[in-house]
Amino acid sequence: MESVATPLVGRESERSVLSSFLAAPQGQALVLKGETGVGKSALLEQLAQQATGAGFRLVRAVGVEAESDLPFAGLHQLLFPLLPHAVQLDSMRRAAFDVVFGRSGEKAPSVMALGIAVLDLVMVAASYGRLLLMLDDGQWLDPASAEVCGFVGRRLAGNGAKLVVALRPEKSSGFDAAALPVLPVPPLSEDAAAQLLDARHPRVDPHVRRVTLDQAQGNPLALVELPPYLAAQVPPAAPAGSSGHGLVPLPDRFRQVYGARLAALGPALRAELLRGALDGVHAGAVAGPVRAVRYRMRDVDEAVAAQVLDLDAVTGEFVFRHPLVRSTVVRLATPSERRSAHGVLAQVHREDIERRATHLAGATVDPDEEVAAALEEAAASATRRGGAAAAVTWLTRAAELSPGPADRARRLGDAAFVAGFAGRLDQARRLADTDGLTGGAGRPAAVVAFAYGALYQDGDVRSSHRQVVAAIEGIRxxxxxxxxxxxxxxxxxxxxxxxxxxxxxxxxRTHQLLASLGDLVPTESRIYQDAWCDVVRRGAGVAERVAKAFAVFPSLDPWDVTRLGVAAYHVDTLNHYRTHLVRSVERELRTGAVGTAMTMLHLIVLDQIASGEWDAAERTGQQVLELTQAHGHVLFVHQSQAYLGLLAALRGDLDRARELRAVVDRWARPRGIGFLVQVADAVATTAALSDGDYETAYLHALGITAPESFEPCAHQAPRTLLDLVEAALHTGRVEIARRHARAAQAAGLPQVSPRLALTTIGALAMTAEDDDEALELFRRAEAHPAAADFPFESARIRLAHGIRLRHGPGPRGARPVLGEAAETFERLGAKGWAGRALAELRACGGAAPSAATNVAALTWQERRIADLAASGLTNKEIGERTHLSPRTVSSHLYRVFPKLGVTSRAALRDALAASPERA
Known part of the structure; x- marks a missing residue:
């Protein structure tokens, strides 16, 4: 931040952009980016004056380096003036603020959930008049706050609020990935620089003037601050360039300038300034309260006279003239002086867990269990509020201050665990490689950290399995x-x-080891054991156990949400919990559980594929692919590619599907990563079926499981039931198809999951010898409660039903069944299957579904909701299945009724039944 006293010279282009930004009727965000001292704060000050004159309500905040590790410190500063409006929000939005601002012990909300709450608060505040949120020194904003502000900034269009942020380009920040519009703030032109220097120092020595212009390079702060310093350093008659200082980087030169001023002050005054600097006292004016009461500097008039401090006209408090003054104060202090200042500040903040712990850590040199425990408590607080980065820092420091080796190892292990789940695998490995974790009580934590890296970065399942087994046996x-x-x-x-x-x-080996542990294995881990390994033989009842575990969702850690989500995927009930995943998925991607977020996104992709939301699945898949690539999670990169390949195969994008399948298979098969090899085989099977190449499909399906069996520990084996049956039927292997369908029923697949119940009935219908039996089974499948949740499988069963009718007892009756299958395939975007259904429809004399029909006028979401409503479900029940609120469901039905010309649910059911595709 630059001194607000610097007059604004030049900047016509920047001022024009800012005026247009302010005058635009819609809300928007803008980032001012420029080097230290270039004049960003002066531009913000003029914008503030212009906004105030235009009737805007102005809310200002300043990023502070001392608070850059405190979760949500910056967000609290920015939102505090708006919090009175929170009473107009619903309880869930208010609860989010209570958590992140430390007024509740509940788990931290996701960035998305908090961002929506903040956006709602801003919109409510803006409804009372136009609002300008102004953030200076945004590079010092804590990552959690920056993530939320970026989320909000991208969504301000359509309301009366605006956000402007000032950043330094030389310092990375949480706004770098926010994709907000940027206004570069370059140095002043030569003429403007000379004008500013002459205005501020009209009687400066000509030689000092030349040196200043040369060294300032158009930087306004340098033009203001350098002349008095250079005048004391350079003899008036010295030739240009003979000062002996040369062109040093401006930040270092500023520190020389401020250091000279500080050196002239007494030790007591410097100690007072040090306490203010270490506690994050602002540089420059900022209106409104901040997150916590900061240290108030007293008896510092001499520092004001020395142009080290300013008096804030708004708050009446002393503030640093510039952030570089604050950092210079800290840099010039001795270690002993800094420890003493931290000790005083720990007493000032004795009621604030996180601030007190931070200052205690700075004040302590020797091991101290009380301080270590305080840091551990602060880490737990940060974790609850979504600040994993701060938690790792504090746990590491707590380990350093632990008197006993066992506590040291435990805290380092906790730090490594949090870092690993935060996606900071290199940091987790470094923590695990310290002396405290090389053996003894710390060995299990080291194994966890190293195994995370070996698994997610290298795909090394073999050595990871050996190491983890050995560590568990050691504890047992x-x-x-x-x-x-x-x-x-x-x-x-x-x-x-x-x-x-x-x-x-x-x-x-895993089952054998876990059996030997008995009650040492928690209940949730037993759920994972039964769901993840062999759902055919162990999956009965898992869905109910998952539902019971998810019932306490608000109190679950993010990694537990993820693991339960994986269990729900294996028993095909993931659609019940997608809202939980969506609420958690962006949970502090920069400071929180990034690895967990990747898995959550994978689960969301799978649920979107299953529910027929294929466009959304493509977007989510690309998002998680980019995320995994950015963080070097090679295993997850290939898992993302596998799911995108499966989606491409379903949609008939065969070249892309086969290309992605080859990439995944080449990487996973040599490493023995059977999970991905099975998905790769499923991609190949699906692509061949989409292409009508049933022989190839059959051969790839055999790679997943043999007929009449469901390969133990092969998660794709039950999922490929329809694939193997359909491929076998089309290649003349009728008896093999029949025996495989019966094996599914005998294995109890219908009791494992709703999807497997649907596909088992469908497989039995496809392979039934008697037409009457087949038609009855087809009707059972099409009326199954899971049919609406798995539209692709339902359409495949309808296609088989229509083919059976066309070649058997009811050619006329085949038309509506085939029409509905074709319409569903087209809606999904399954090109290969849609073409096959249309060909069958034309073969029995039917016409392709008309886009002009009323039903065809419905969107995919409207059609799905209409079908569910026609089946008798309430708005609440529909919302649970479609992940929408009852109010949103009602809004969709409000649009559906006039499109179909109906006014009641009974009439809706009749209209859908009488539509041409079902005629």
């Missing part, structure tokens, strides 16, 4: 009396490794 053989966080982490990691390995031997 040491006579552990009960469950522990270290053991639970190892157990859950072992199952994740086994799931990705996807082979019998890995799971056999």
């Amino acid at each position: 053989d040491s006579g552990a009396a009960g469950p522990s966080p270290e053991l639970t982490r190892l157990v859950n990691l072992l199952m994740a490794v086994s799931q990705f390995a996807g082979d019998r031997e890995s799971w056999r």
Whole structure:
């Protein structure tokens, strides 16, 4: 931030852009980006004056380096003046503010949930008059706050609020990835620089003037601050360039300038300034309260006279003239002076867990359990509020200050665990590689950290499995009396490794080891064990156990939400919990559980594919692919590509599907990552079916499971039921198809999940010898409660039903069935299947579904909601299935009724039944 006293010279272009920004009727965001001292704050000050004159309500905040690790410190500063409007928000939005601002012990909301709450608050405040949110020194905003502000800034269009942020380009910030419009602020032109220098220092020595212009390079702060310093350093008669200082970087030169001023002050005054600097006292004016009461500097008039401090005309408090003054104060202090200042500040903030712990850590040199415990408590507080980065920092410092090796190892292990789940795999490895984790009580934590890296970065399931097994056996053989966080982490990691390995031997050893642990394995881990390994043989009842575990969602850690989501995927109930995933998925991608967010996004992709939202699945898949690539999670990169390949195969984009399948297979198969090899085989099977190449489809399906069996520990084996049956039927292997369908029923697949119940009935219908039996089974499948939740499978069963009718007892009756199958395939974008259904429809004398019909006028979402409403579900029940609120469902039906010319649900049911596609 630059001194607000600097007059605004030049800047015609920038001022024009800012005037247009302010005058625009719609809300928007803008980033001012320029080097230290270039005049960003002067532009903000003029914008503030212009906004105030135009009737805007102005809310200002300043990023502070001392608070850059405190979760949501910047957001609180920015929002505090608006919080009275929160009473107009619903309880869920208000609860989000209570959590992140430390007034509630609930789990932190996701960035998306908090961002929506902040956006709602801003919109409510803007409804009382136009609002300008102004943030200076945004590069010092804590990452959690920057993430939310970026989220809000992208969504301000359509209301009366605007956001402007000033950043330095040399310092990375959470706004870098926000994709907000940027206004560069370059140095002043030569003429403007000379004009500013002459205005501020009209009687400066000509030689000093030349040196100043040369060294300032158009930087306004340098033009204002350098002349007095250079006048004391350079003899008036010295030739240009002979000062002996040369062209040093401006930030260093500013520190020389401010250091000279500080050196002239007494030790007591410098100590007072140091306490203010370490506590984050602002540089420059900022209206409104801040997150916490900061240290108030007293008896500092001499520092004002020395142009080190200014007096804030709004608050009446002393503030630093510039952030570089503040950093210079800290840099010039001795370690002993800094520790003393931290000790005073720890007492000032004795009621603030996180601030007190921060200052205690700075004041302490020798091991101290009380301070270590305070830091551990602060880390727990930060984790609850979504600040994983701060938690890792504080846990690491707590380990350094731990007197005993066991506590040191435990805290380092906790830091490594949080870092690993935050997607900071290199940091987790470094933490695990410290002395405290190389053996003894710390060994399990080291294994967790190293295994995360080996699995997610290298795809090394074999050595990861061996290491984790050995660590668990060590804890078991040491006579552990009960469950522990270290053991639970190892157990859950072992199952994740086994799931990705996807082979019998890995799971056999895992089951054997977990059986030997008995009650040491938590209930949730037993759910994962049964769902992840072999859902055909162990999956009965898992759906109910998952539902019971999800019932306490607000109190679940993000990694537990993820693991339960994976369990729900295996039993095909993921659609019940997508709202939980969406609420958690963006949970502090920069400071929170990035690795967990990747898995959540994968689960959302799978649920979007299953529910027929294929365009959304493509967007989510690309998002998670970019995220995994950016963080170097090679395993997840290939998992993302596998799911995108499966989606491409479903849509008939065969070249892309086969290309992605080849990439995944080449990487996963040599490493023994059976989970991805199975998905790759599923991509090949689906692509061949979409292309009508049934022989190739059959051969790829055999790579997943043999007929009449469902390969243990192969998660795709039950999912490929329809694929294998359909491919076998079309290649003349009728008896093989029939036996495989019956094997599915005998294995109890209908009791495992609603999708498997639907596909088992469909497979039995496809392979039934008797026409009457087949038609009855087809009707059962099409009326199954899961049919609406899995539209692609339902359409495949209808297509088989129509083909059976066309070639058998009811050619006329085939038309509506085939018409509905064709319409669903077209709606989904399944080109290959849609073409096949249309060909069958034309073969029996039917016409392709008309886009002019009333039903065809419905959007995909409207049609799905209409079908569910016609089946008798309430708005609440429809909302639960479609992840919408009852009010949104009602709005959709409000648009559906006039499109179909109906006024009631009974009439809706009749209209859908009488539509041409069902005639």
